[in-house]
Amino acid sequence: MYTVYGDYNSGNCYKIKLMLNLLGIEYRWVAVDILNGETQTPEFLAKNPNGKIPVLELEDGTCLWESNAILNFLADGSAYLPSEPRLRTQVLQWQFFEQYSHEPCIAVARFIQFYLGLPEERLAEYHAMQKAGYRALAVMEQQLKRTPFLVGETFSIADIALYAYTHVAYQGGFDLSPYPAIQQWLGRVAEQPGYIGMLD
Structure with a gap:
């Protein structure tokens, strides 16, 4: 049986x-x-020397880390990761976008507000993250106006990667009301068979 080391409130762990x-x-x-x-x-760093969650420990004791890498491992051979090279690359494209343009803004703003309670010394950083986060949301909105999921017609791990922090973006002060395509997409993700909520 797999073992997951994580925090239920973490979007990366929720993925x-x-x-x-x-x-x-x-x-x-x-x-x-x-x-x-x-x-x-020391015990945790033996599992992930980078000292971050989540970590997926396999039955043989091998530990995998970095949430999107774990998603690719779990989804390999399933309908959630296309085998066709162009589509598979588009999945990776959105995962790289999530880690470089989305998560560093939306997740960090959420951490400052939801986990830390908006301390005065991090307010300037928080406001900078708001601006960058809305820019990332606008990129998603443009794609989701054209297709029901991030990679065309089919739900994939690209959607899981971006759903994790987008659906709780309000906890970082983000207003999703100007993004109707994102709001509709959030509903489609939540309707997937086997869906479970962050705190379920």
């Missing part, structure tokens, strides 16, 4: 939880408290 549930794969969840330094212990 893995959602993927496992969509695939109907049983797993064990080990809660890790990032605010109490549990990702920096």
Whole structure:
């Protein structure tokens, strides 16, 4: 059985939880408290020397880390990861976008507001993240006006990667009302067979 080391409130960890549930794969969840330094212990660093969650531990003890890499591992051979090279590359394109243009803004703003309670010393950073986050949302909106999912007609791990933090973006102060295509897409993702919520 797989073991997931993670935090239920983390979008990156939620990606893995959602993927496992969509695939109907049983797993064990080990809660890790990032605010109490549990990702920096020698025991955890032996699993991920980068000291971050999530970590997926396989039955043989191998540990995989980086949420989108884990998604690709889990989805390999399934309908959630296209085999056709162009479509597979478009999935990767959105995953790279998520990690470079989306997550560093929307997830960081959420961390400052939801986890830390908007401390005065991080307000300037928070406001900078708002501007960049709305720019990322606008990119998603343009694609989702054209296609029901990020890679055409089919739900994929590209959608999982971007759904994780977009659906809780309000916890980072983001207003999704100007993005009707994103709002409709959020509903389509939540209707997928095997869907599970972040805190379910």
